[in-house]
Amino acid sequence: MPERSKQDPKLYGERATAVASATLEALLAVRRLPPEAGVVVLRDVLIGLAQAHEQGLVHGGIRAADVLVDLDGHCRLQAPARPVAAAADDPPDTEVDDAAPELRAGAPASPTTDGYSAAVVFLASLADQHEAPVGTGLVPSTYEELAGPVRRVVARATAQDPAERYPDVRSFREELEAAAVAVHGPQWAERGQRFLADSVEATVSSHPLVGPVDDGPGPWWRRRRLALAALALLVLLAVAVVVLFEGGEPKREVREPFDQALAALARAPGVRYQDHNQFTGYYDLAVTATAERFGAMGGSEDFSDKVAEDVTTVAGRDYVSYRNDAALKGWIYDPGGDEKNLAPRFKTYVVPGKLAAQLRAALDEQPRLPVVGDEADATVAVDGQPAWRADTVQGYLYVSKNAPYRVLRWEPPNLETAMAALKAMAKDPSSRRSRAMEAHTPLTYSLGINLTPVTDATALYGKVVRLTKELASATTGGSVQILQQRGDGSKVACSHTGCLVxxxxxxxxYNATSPAHRLDNVYIEMKVASITTGGQEVGGCSSGLRAYRLTGASLAGKISCNNPAGGPLFDRADAANRARANSSGRSSFWDYTSAPELLVHPLSPTDVDQLVAKEQHELQSLG
Structure with missing residues (x-):
């Protein structure tokens, strides 16, 4: 077997300036990938594998260190490949933990083993570092976090039996891309490549800062950072000496406006979040003091895009409705999608009291507060409003400069601010890092959240009640799929008492696993638009809501509806048919129904009434 590359797996090439690429392993050493970026990596790897397979070559096993990511967010393989015939004679590469089970058992490498290995690297790229480093095989918890369509594709690709996997990587890639569109929307690849490109730029940009210094012990990048830290400390000591011996006055830091603003936020009946997430889009959500939530999310700031959705959260469950597509408009609750996708997205948007407590805790961890008279602090503003800014371990917090003080904006640490800081430190080693960088606070995808405390409780809860009442018509979307059985399973019969379908x-x-999101019951309603008996139009019928218990991965049952008006029509049609049969000896009589429509609802009218009563009580409790 050809020997694998001995390059440093943390950075492709001897110098970042030599090749503007980084290995996937280098990116994962900083943070895990978001799902869209992981799918982009897997897609590009599958494209590379397809090209190799068409030339009669196989890789056998793939590591994250074998995947190069460039500044455009595109990926390519740098692992050596060999002819299929040669692979049959070579011993398997047992050093690759992500290899297919048959490869580790001694079977030769094949296109099927390549597809398996690529899928496992994809799973590992989504895992937290503390959970499973890259190269340790399947990551069960990460697999469970995948949305249903993507999870099914990956499950097939990583099947233990090679015969159950995709026959080739091209069909694997086609189903992967279709699943990505279904889960993440048509712009998934653009968002994923943007993340990868930014991550590579951050790695490459930081290279001047971490170049080799000497031949002492320890990694050269750590020695350079220690040297820069020592230099920064000397600069601070020099400033302190100047202040001490030249009679400088102590700085007067501004703290009281932050305390008052957070106290007002904690008392507020609600707070509005206007967030721009670097990869999932824009959010405009209001959250009540009792955890109801409503607003919108989408790919454009004004939510005019095709995939923009209205959101309402009641009793801990997130309902969505496509706001700009009339065909798809209507509230939907998808328990599995809520648990795996929506709930993690919304975890930042907490109730006002909890947000105030989080920001207050950050202010208590040695923040850098604004200074009275400081020229830079005097020019800070949020959307044109003068503001005070505090540098905290949870990012930058802005409050109004004039009383009554209120919170204006929160900027959690993110990739863009980290890149800017690295570039600044590369140009000027004495540049001060943010408190979040000093505290090693994990990066977020948020580019900044405008905050507006909501003070009108009546209007706020009035909107919540109105939206809750609309949920009486909510459906479960594709999470509970009803397949009608024709023939003996479905029938219409008319008699003198009416027409029964x-x-x-x-x-x-497709239910959720956690009790907070799982549906225990659904309510099914059948509607029939048209019934005829003996050629006579009867009209339609509706079953009303019928409750069904969800206990497993499937649901089966029966449902019926009746139209009593069909009785007299049946009698007339039946009499005419008998007369015709007596006179001509021929009989022609039948009952017919249009295709029944079955709607599955997550809530009953009683459920909705109870939720509304709870919300009205919450409003009264706020005084």
């Missing part, structure tokens, strides 16, 4: 149904259920 019976439908037998079954279908898969």
């Amino acid at each position: 019976d439908v037998a149904f079954s279908g898969p259920v």
Whole structure:
């Protein structure tokens, strides 16, 4: 077997300026990938594998260190490949923990083993560092976090039996891309490549800062940072000496406006978040003191894009509705999608009291507060409003400069601010790092959140109640799929008592695992638009809501509706048919129904009434 590359797996090439690329392992050493970026990596790897397979070459096993990511966010393989015939004669590469099970058991490398290995590297790229470093095989918890369509694709690619996997990497890639569009929308690749490009730029940009210094013990990048830290300390000591011996006056830091603003936030009945997430888009959400939530999210700031959605959260469950697509408009609750996708997205947008407590805790950890008279602090503003800014371990916090003080904006640490700081430190080693960088606070995807405390409790909860009432017509979308059974399973029969439509149904259920999001019951309603008996139009019928218990991965049952008006029509049609049969000896009589429509609802009218009563009580408790 050809020997693998001995390059430093943390950075491709001897110098960042030599090749503007970084290995996937280098990026994962900083943070895990968001799902869209992980899918981009897997897609590009599969494209490279397809090209190799068409030439009769295989890789056998792939590491994160074998994947190069460039400044455009594109990936390519640098692992050596060999002919399939030669692979059959070579011993398997047992050093690759992400290799397929049959490869580790001694079977030769094949296109199927390449696809398996690529899928496992994808799973590992989404895992937290403390959970499973890259190269340790399957990551069960990461697999469970995948959205349903992507999870099914990866499950097939990593099947233990090679015969159950994709026959080739091209079909693997086609289903992967289709699943990515279904889960993340049509712009998933653009967002994923943007993240990868920014991550590579941050790695490459930081190279001048971490170049070799001497031949002492320890990594050269750590020795350079220690040297810069020592230099910064000397500069601070020099400033202190100047202040001490030249009679400088102590700085007067501004703290009281922050304390008053956070106290007002903690008392507020609600808070509005206007967030720009670097990869998932824009959010405009109001959160009440009792954890209801409503607003919008989408790919454009004004939420005019096709995939923009309205959001409302009631009793801990997130309902969405496409706001700009009439065909898809209507509240939907998807328990699995809520648990895996929406709930993690919304975890930043907490109730006012909890947000105030989090920001107050950050202010208590040695913040850098603004200074009275400082020229830079005097020019700070948020959307044109003069503001005080505090540098905290949780990012930058802005409050109004004039009383009554209120919070204006919170900027959690993110990749853009980290890149800017690295570039500044590369140009000027004495540049001060933010408190978040000093505290090693994990980066977020938020580019900044405008905050507005909501003081009108009546209007706030009035909106919550109105939206909750709308949930009476909410459905479960594709999480509970009803497949109607024709023939003996569904039938219509008219008699002198009316026309009865019976439908037998079954279908898969994609439920959540946690009690907070799992549906225990659903309410199914059948609607039939048209019934005819003996050629006479009867009209339609509706079953009303019928409760069904969800206990597993599928649901089956029967449901019926009746239209009593069909009785007299049946009698007339039946009499005419008998007369026709007596006179001509021929009989022609049938009952017919249009295709029944079955709607699955997560809430009953009683459930909705109870939620509304709870919200009205919450408003009264706020005084």
